[in-house]
Amino acid sequence: MGIKVVPRHGKSFKEKIYLPAIFGGLKVTFKHFFTNLKDTSNIKTIQYPEVMPKDITPRYRGIHRLTKREDGSIRCVACFMCATACPADCIFIEATERLDGIDEKMPKRFDIDLLECVFCGGCVEACPCDAIRMDTGIFAFVQDERKKFVINKEQLLANEAMKEEEK
Amino acid sequence: MATITVDGKEIQAKENALLIEELLANDINIPHFCYHPALGKDGNCRMCMVEIEGKKRPQIACDTPVKNGMVIRTKSENIERVKRSILELELINHPIDCPICDQAGECSLQNYYMDVGLYESRLQTPKTHAKKHVDIGANVVLDQERCVLCTRCVRFTKNITKTNELGVLNRSDHSVITTFPNHPLSNPYAMNVVDLCPVGALTSKDFRFNKRVWFLEPDNGICNGCARGCNIFVDHHQAKYEEDIIFRYRPRFNALVNGYFICDYGRLSYKKENESLSSKPLIRGKESEYEYSMMKILRLLKHHYGNTSFVISASLSLEQMYALKKMAYRYDANLYAYNENYDENFGDDFLKVNDKETNRKSIKLLGINESKEDLYEGIKKSELLVFIGRCDILLEEEKTVVCISPYPPSEREVDVYLPILSHTHVSGTYINCEGIVQFHTSKIKNSGDIKSLLELISFYTEINHSTCKEIWEEGLGELMGEITLGKLKLESIKLGFA
Numbered sequence: 001m002g003i004k005v006v007p008r009h010g011k012s013f014k015e016k017i018y019l020p021a022i023f024g025g026l027k028v029t030f031k032h033f034f035t036n037l038k039d040t041s042n043i044k045t046i047q048y049p050e051v052m053p054k055d056i057t058p059r060y061r062g063i064h065r066l067t068k069r070e071d072g073s074i075r076c077v078a079c080f081m082c083a084t085a086c087p088a089d090c091i092f093i094e095a096t097e098r099l100d101g102i103d104e105k106m107p108k109r110f111d112i113d114l115l116e117c118v119f120c121g122g123c124v125e126a127c128p129c130d131a132i133r134m135d136t137g138i139f140a141f142v143q144d145e146r147k148k149f150v151i152n153k154e155q156l157l158a159n160e161a162m163k164e165e166e167k
Numbered sequence: 168m169a170t171i172t173v174d175g176k177e178i179q180a181k182e183n184a185l186l187i188e189e190l191l192a193n194d195i196n197i198p199h200f201c202y203h204p205a206l207g208k209d210g211n212c213r214m215c216m217v218e219i220e221g222k223k224r225p226q227i228a229c230d231t232p233v234k235n236g237m238v239i240r241t242k243s244e245n246i247e248r249v250k251r252s253i254l255e256l257e258l259i260n261h262p263i264d265c266p267i268c269d270q271a272g273e274c275s276l277q278n279y280y281m282d283v284g285l286y287e288s289r290l291q292t293p294k295t296h297a298k299k300h301v302d303i304g305a306n307v308v309l310d311q312e313r314c315v316l317c318t319r320c321v322r323f324t325k326n327i328t329k330t331n332e333l334g335v336l337n338r339s340d341h342s343v344i345t346t347f348p349n350h351p352l353s354n355p356y357a358m359n360v361v362d363l364c365p366v367g368a369l370t371s372k373d374f375r376f377n378k379r380v381w382f383l384e385p386d387n388g389i390c391n392g393c394a395r396g397c398n399i400f401v402d403h404h405q406a407k408y409e410e411d412i413i414f415r416y417r418p419r420f421n422a423l424v425n426g427y428f429i430c431d432y433g434r435l436s437y438k439k440e441n442e443s444l445s446s447k448p449l450i451r452g453k454e455s456e457y458e459y460s461m462m463k464i465l466r467l468l469k470h471h472y473g474n475t476s477f478v479i480s481a482s483l484s485l486e487q488m489y490a491l492k493k494m495a496y497r498y499d500a501n502l503y504a505y506n507e508n509y510d511e512n513f514g515d516d517f518l519k520v521n522d523k524e525t526n527r528k529s530i531k532l533l534g535i536n537e538s539k540e541d542l543y544e545g546i547k548k549s550e551l552l553v554f555i556g557r558c559d560i561l562l563e564e565e566k567t568v569v570c571i572s573p574y575p576p577s578e579r580e581v582d583v584y585l586p587i588l589s590h591t592h593v594s595g596t597y598i599n600c601e602g603i604v605q606f607h608t609s610k611i612k613n614s615g616d617i618k619s620l621l622e623l624i625s626f627y628t629e630i631n632h633s634t635c636k637e638i639w640e641e642g643l644g645e646l647m648g649e650i651t652l653g654k655l656k657l658e659s660i661k662l663g664f665a
Contacts, residue, residue: 079266080379089407095376104299105267105376128266 049140056137056162061119063138063151064112065159067131069102074157076131078107082123090116091123092150110153114141137162169235174242180233187215187228195241198250198279200317200365202229205427206326212257212317214279216249217241225249250283258288260295260340262312270367272380276315295340303333304351305431306358306372311343314368320344320360327428328354328517344368355519359428362417373435374415378404383414389597389607390416391482391590392433393513394522396599397425398659399433401591403611410444411612413437413591423603423659430519437591443573444615446586457616460585464553464569465627467583468498471551471567475500478542479535480556480572481508481524483620484595485604486638488526488533489646490624491555497628501549503542504535506557520600525590528598528662532646554581555620571623588619594635596655602662604647606635606655 014020036043046053056062067075078095096108123132136159143149169182173195180189185208190197200212208229216225220238225246240246257276265271297311321333321344332352336345346352352360361371380402388401398419405411416437418429448460455463468475477495479488481504495502506524514521530537546552546562553569554560558576562568568581573589594608618626625633632638639652650660 077267078376079271080382081266084379084381092407097376103267104264 056139058135058162060137060139061121061124061134062136062162063114063141063159064117064123064132064134064156065136065161066110066153066156067133068157071102073100073102074106074131074153075129076107076110077103077105077129078110079105079128081126081128082132085122085126087120087122088116088118090114107153110156111150112156114149114151115146132156133161135161169233169237171233171235171237171239173239182235183232185229186217186231186233186237186239189233190217190228190239190241197228197241198275198282199229200275200315201319203319203363203427206319206322206363209318209322212315213253214250216246216253218243218246247283250279251285254280254283255285255289257315258284259290260297260312261315262294262299264313268310268313268367269370269375269380270313270364274367275365297341297343301345302351302372303346304353304357306435307352307361308370308372308375309344310368310370311345313366314344315366316342316344317365318344319363319365320369323360323363324352324354327359328356330354332357333360355430355432355515356428356517358431358434359418371415378414382406384610385417386591386610387419387607388416388591388609389525389605390429390433390436391525391597392430392436392523394520394525394527394600395425395518396525396597396603396605397421397429397433397518398605399429401437401609401611405612405614410614412441412444413611421605421659423661424599424601424605425518428518430517432513432519439574440589440591443586443589443592444617446573446575446617448586449575449581449584451582452580457585457618460583461618461623461626463583464571464585467551467567467569468553468627471549473499474548474550475553476542476545476549476551477502477553477555478546478557478560479504479554481506481527481530482590483526483556484590484593484597484635485526485529485532486595486635486643487620487624488529488535489638489643490621490628490632492533492535493630494624494628500553501545502535503545504530504537505539505542506559522600525599526597528600528602529596532598532662571620585623586617587623588613588617593619593621596635596652598662603659604650604655604662605659606652608656 069075078093080093083091083093090113092111093107094109095105098104098106121134124134169180170177171180178193187197187199187202197215199215201209202215210227210230213227215228217228218240219226265277271277299310299312301309303309318335321335324330324333332346332350333344336343358371361369382404383402384404386401386403388399390397390399398421400417400419401413402415402417403411403413416434418427420427448455448457450460475498477491477500479491492502508523509521510523511521513519551567555571558570558572569583570576570581571585571587573587575584592609592611592613596604596606598604622633625631632641636652644651654660
């Protein structure tokens with residue numbers, strides 16, 4: 001291995017006293033400070049949670065939802081593809097016979113443990129029926145108990161897709 | 168013997184045997200629906216096409232006898248094209264509802280389609296629909312749309328059970344499998360059609376939607392429904408945060424014992440195996456700690472030393488019986504195995520036998536007392552009775568009664584009841600009614616505090632023999648002569664002297 005000789009900077013007097021560089025940096029800071037003081041509309045920072053972010057893209061992976069058929073019933077047929085694909089093993093399904101004539105099989109229980117979920121989107125990719133999606137745009141979820149983070153079929157069905165204007 | 172060349176490789180085959188049999192025996196993958204070793208050829212599915220040199224067109228391997236010097240190709244562009252076309256025909260009216268189909272994961276149609284399927288459909292006309300859910304009886308549900316009309320099920324009821332419940336109705340696209348009006352499928356072997364069906368047309372009502380098959384781990388087991396000791400696959404799975412439970416039994420091929428089939432009674436007997444996991448130790452009917460009950464039995468054994476009778480079930484494994492013999496010797500106890508567990512209405516001329524005890528031959532082999540008079544005589548004299556694997560002998564006098572069994576005694580209250588692991592949860596050797604020695608291992612995880620009988624005996628006798636291997640090394644091996652545990656792990660052996 002050869003040795004690369006790197007020239008050492010900061011040997012001149014101007015560089016040694018630091019102050020010109022510090023004022024150079026502060027110049028940028030003060031420029032933004034005074035511009036934003038006059039006009040607040042261009043500030044990138046938002047006052048979360050009073051103001052919610054508006055730039056969540058359609059591909060953002062939020063909390064899951066179970067989609068519905070045209071008639072409003074559950075689309076999922078409990079094929080276990082998502083549970084099989086899940087690297088965190090956080091999807092718990094129990095299948096049952098569907099007796100309303102729309103299909104043969106449906107989940108009796110469909111739970112996702114959000115604390116175990118790694119939000120990889122594997123379940124969405126694996127689903128052959130487009131029954132699970134992560135397009136809710138919900139990125140924050142707060143609970144006061146661990147077991148409340150396990151969301152069930154009803155909660156997943158109640159989650160809606162992100163609204164068009166929010167996108 | 169004939170020499171045939173398959174894909175450039177020479178193999179030895181039986182002259183005039185069916186070509187497909189010889190190819191499958193040599194691990195050459197030949198797709199097939201209608202051929203089944205137990206049902207023979209039918210030649211209706213045309214899936215097993217191979218090219219034979221000298222023949223103009225591809226031939227079906229299931230109806231071609233082996234001739235010396237045959238040159239066969241199973242992999243060529245032409246054969247792939249033929250298979251793809253046949254699959255295309257099979258799939259014209261197939262609903263392709265794999266997500267809701269229980270067979271997905273062990274479906275021949277699905278596998279062949281993944282190998283050589285035509286992935287883009289050329290179909291413009293709508294599919295012909297049929298009934299999706301027909302309960303044809305005997306726990307079997309028929310989906311007529313998924314059927315490929317291989318007629319395995321029809322031939323099973325015709326040739327094996329000879330009950331002729333199933334048949335093919337209508338012609339061409341409208342052909343469906345069906346039962347005769349008011350004559351549902353009803354024979355004691357009916358659920359075998361579920362295993363025979365290469366696709367998801369026949370599914371078991373009992374297993375339906377319970378578990379996707381790719382989660383299941385098959386364990387080699389032996390059924391303990393009767394003295395036949397049919398070989399089975401014990402399909403079990405431990406889901407996250409749950410116990411390892413059994414989902415179904417499937418027949419496992421053994422030419423010496425059961426062939427390809429098992430009876431429905433045996434198939435559904437897995438349920439009590441799962442129930443046994445929730446058994447709790449009882450002291451005079453009150454739930455107790457496992458360790459405490461174990462110690463209680465030890466105190467009783469020591470207290471009644473020399474005045475004890477062991478009454479054991481004939482369904483225990485050979486290793487368990489051998490260890491119990493040692494334990495009886497250690498506590499100077501009498502050992503009885505008399506029972507009359509015969510069901511005159513159970514047996515038939517196929518697999519089921521009247522004797523409901525799995526391992527009666529082992530009792531004879533170990534020379535355990537089977538006499539009825541001796542048992543009642545012995546019970547009268549002793550103070551403590553220990554029932555193992557059973558609790559059926561009712562007493563006239565008051566005695567201290569201990570029951571060690573996977574299932575709590577239902578008819579009576581005992582002084583101490585201690586649960587043990589049931590037969591699919593432990594390894595063991597069984598000798599069936601025809602003297603065939605079979606060994607099965609168990610890989611089912613035990614997450615509770617229930618111990619196996621061998622572990623308990625090790626604890627009570629203070630001799631460390633908690634595994635089958637240790638029992639065989641300790642003396643059982645000498646008794647069995649040429650039969651060794653190593654040999655039994657590979658195959659079942661006919662006993663020469665029983």
